[in-house]
Amino acid sequence: MPGLLVSLALLGLVLLAFRFYARYKLNYWKRRGVEQLSQSNVLFGNFKDAVLFQTAPGWHLGVLHKSAVKQDAPFLGFYIFHKPCLLLRDPEIIKQIMIRDFDNFSDRHFAGSQQKDSIGMKNLFGLKNPAWKYLRSKITPTLTRGKLKQMLPLMMQTGKPMMEYLEAQGIDANNEKMIDAQELNYKYATDLIANVALGTPMDSFHRPNEEFSKAVYQFFHGFKRMIALVTVFFVPELVELIGPSMLFNSKFVRKVFWNAVNSREKNGEKRGDFIDSLIQLKNGEQNPVYKFEGENLLYQSGTFFSGFESSSTTTAFTLMELAAHPEIQERARQDIERSIKEHGMTYEAFNDMKYLDQCLAEGVRLHPPVSTIDRYTRQDYTIPGTDIVIEKGTAIYISLYGLQEDPRFFERPSVFDPERFADDKKVSDAFIPFGIGPRMCVGMKAGQLHAKVVLAMILREYTVTQRPENKLVLDPRSTFTAAADGINLHFRKIIK
Numbered sequence: 001m002p003g004l005l006v007s008l009a010l011l012g013l014v015l016l017a018f019r020f021y022a023r024y025k026l027n028y029w030k031r032r033g034v035e036q037l038s039q040s041n042v043l044f045g046n047f048k049d050a051v052l053f054q055t056a057p058g059w060h061l062g063v064l065h066k067s068a069v070k071q072d073a074p075f076l077g078f079y080i081f082h083k084p085c086l087l088l089r090d091p092e093i094i095k096q097i098m099i100r101d102f103d104n105f106s107d108r109h110f111a112g113s114q115q116k117d118s119i120g121m122k123n124l125f126g127l128k129n130p131a132w133k134y135l136r137s138k139i140t141p142t143l144t145r146g147k148l149k150q151m152l153p154l155m156m157q158t159g160k161p162m163m164e165y166l167e168a169q170g171i172d173a174n175n176e177k178m179i180d181a182q183e184l185n186y187k188y189a190t191d192l193i194a195n196v197a198l199g200t201p202m203d204s205f206h207r208p209n210e211e212f213s214k215a216v217y218q219f220f221h222g223f224k225r226m227i228a229l230v231t232v233f234f235v236p237e238l239v240e241l242i243g244p245s246m247l248f249n250s251k252f253v254r255k256v257f258w259n260a261v262n263s264r265e266k267n268g269e270k271r272g273d274f275i276d277s278l279i280q281l282k283n284g285e286q287n288p289v290y291k292f293e294g295e296n297l298l299y300q301s302g303t304f305f306s307g308f309e310s311s312s313t314t315t316a317f318t319l320m321e322l323a324a325h326p327e328i329q330e331r332a333r334q335d336i337e338r339s340i341k342e343h344g345m346t347y348e349a350f351n352d353m354k355y356l357d358q359c360l361a362e363g364v365r366l367h368p369p370v371s372t373i374d375r376y377t378r379q380d381y382t383i384p385g386t387d388i389v390i391e392k393g394t395a396i397y398i399s400l401y402g403l404q405e406d407p408r409f410f411e412r413p414s415v416f417d418p419e420r421f422a423d424d425k426k427v428s429d430a431f432i433p434f435g436i437g438p439r440m441c442v443g444m445k446a447g448q449l450h451a452k453v454v455l456a457m458i459l460r461e462y463t464v465t466q467r468p469e470n471k472l473v474l475d476p477r478s479t480f481t482a483a484a485d486g487i488n489l490h491f492r493k494i495i496k
């Protein structure tokens with residue numbers, strides 16, 4: 001009995017000591033004179049709901065953004081477990097850090113960790129300087145207007161099985177049918193990755209069980225990847241611990257990629273896809289900082305996995321908003337028809353779909369596919385105009401859910417209103433769905449084109465509506481924006 005009492009007393013002491021230690025750690029920002037969120041958990045800091053997958057992690061960061069006591073606070077201290085992180089909440093400080101002082105914030109937070117998921121991370125997304133800067137200068141020219149013009153026929157060709165699949169659903173003017181727009185777009189994105197990034201046409205609509213389609217499906221949906229992503233973005237210190245078992249199974253991707261490269265090199269064929277660009281880079285002059293050879297070539301294809309996932313999310317969520325706003329949908333349809341009538345099915349036509357652009361901009365404002373932007377502080381940094389020092393190694397975040405729905409920057413922030421982006425309106429600098437500064441999205445134009453091609457194909461043939469019972473629920477496991485139960489819309493054929 002006395003032994004038990006002693007054990008209990010010791011346990012009590014340990015718990016008490018831990019509580020003091022946690023409180024000390026969780027007051028780091030207060031000690032530095034930075035506003036911090038008041039409600040923190042002794043173990044999880046401010047990130048409990050996200051870490052336990054009760055709320056989508058990206059959305060959770062948006063909730064933190066909105067929880068500032070001083071509504072105009074330009075930045076806010078918070079904690080992931082006990083790790084102090086800084087959340088930027090104001091376009092001016094964001095421009096200062098992301099553009100003017102870029103040299104000190106040029107790496108992502110997770111770029112400091114071991115980069116085992118090579119296809120996903122040893123490319124532009126994950127590399128740190130100096131390799132990143134060199135690679136960026138080489139990848140940017142593979143996504144120019146000229147290259148996108150060459151990709152457009154591949155994007156349209158990829159849409160054929162999707163349209164045939166819809167056609168086969170028995171939808172007509174009197175018979176509407178519920179289609180999961182998220183699933184539809186993931187399948188299209190899978191085929192687009194195969195066609196553009198791996199140089200190999202696939203048809204996930206009619207052959208969903210082929211090894212490649214199944215592997216990419218797992219990539220988009222798999223729980224392991226969800227855990228990998230939340231770790232990479234928010235607790236990269238654990239990437240080492242998680243190990244390769246958690247990461248993407250790249251066996252089939254490897255097979256498809258190398259088959260395409262080898263056969264292309266043998267027969268000299270050109271398709272206007274990313275493999276053409278990679279072969280050109282491989283045969284060009286090399287720089288020791290990052291050589292385009294061996295596995296490094298394969299890793300570049302990873303740029304397109306998360307990239308086309310983002311544009312498929314953009315397409316699905318914008319379609320959902322158009323389904324909820326029939327007049328806006330009709331105006332977008334007219335814009336598409338007008339532009340195609342004027343330019344034919346050309347790159348210029350998609351470029352001239354200005355109202356559709358406005359709808360997409362509003363889509364990514366409300367539903368940013370990559371809702372978290374992160375950076376790593378390379379050296380101690382004094383925030384200009386203050387005596388606050390951000391210590392080397394501190395994680396910096398921006399929440400696009402928070403920023404792009406902040407009433408300081410957008411009137412009626414939760415309303416879907418493409419008019420905000422009309423030519424005569426000034427758009428707030430808080431609108432940064434593709435990130436900001438030298439490290440912003442390199443595939444923005446490719447993503448916008450992808451989304452416009454798919455939306456044009458669908459909206460020319462179908463009207464879409466959303467029933468109240470099919471309202472959006474975000475997937476609580478997903479760091480990238482995704483719907484938990486799909487985006488279920490009713491499609492009805494347009495009689496011409």
Ligand code: HEM
Pocket residue numbers: 124125126136303304306307308310311312314364368369370371373374433434435436437438439440441442443444446447448451
């Ligand atoms: C509409 C669709 C897309 C959205 C909303 C989007 C959004 C973003 C965001 C927010 C970032 C982080 C930027 C930052 O840290 O400042 C990013 C980075 C990136 N995106 Fe996209 N993206 C989209 C499509 C694409 C596509 C289609 C590709 C590839 C073809 C792509 C490739 C990349 C790459 C490689 C990076 C890392 C850039 C770097 O670190 O240098 N994205 N994207």
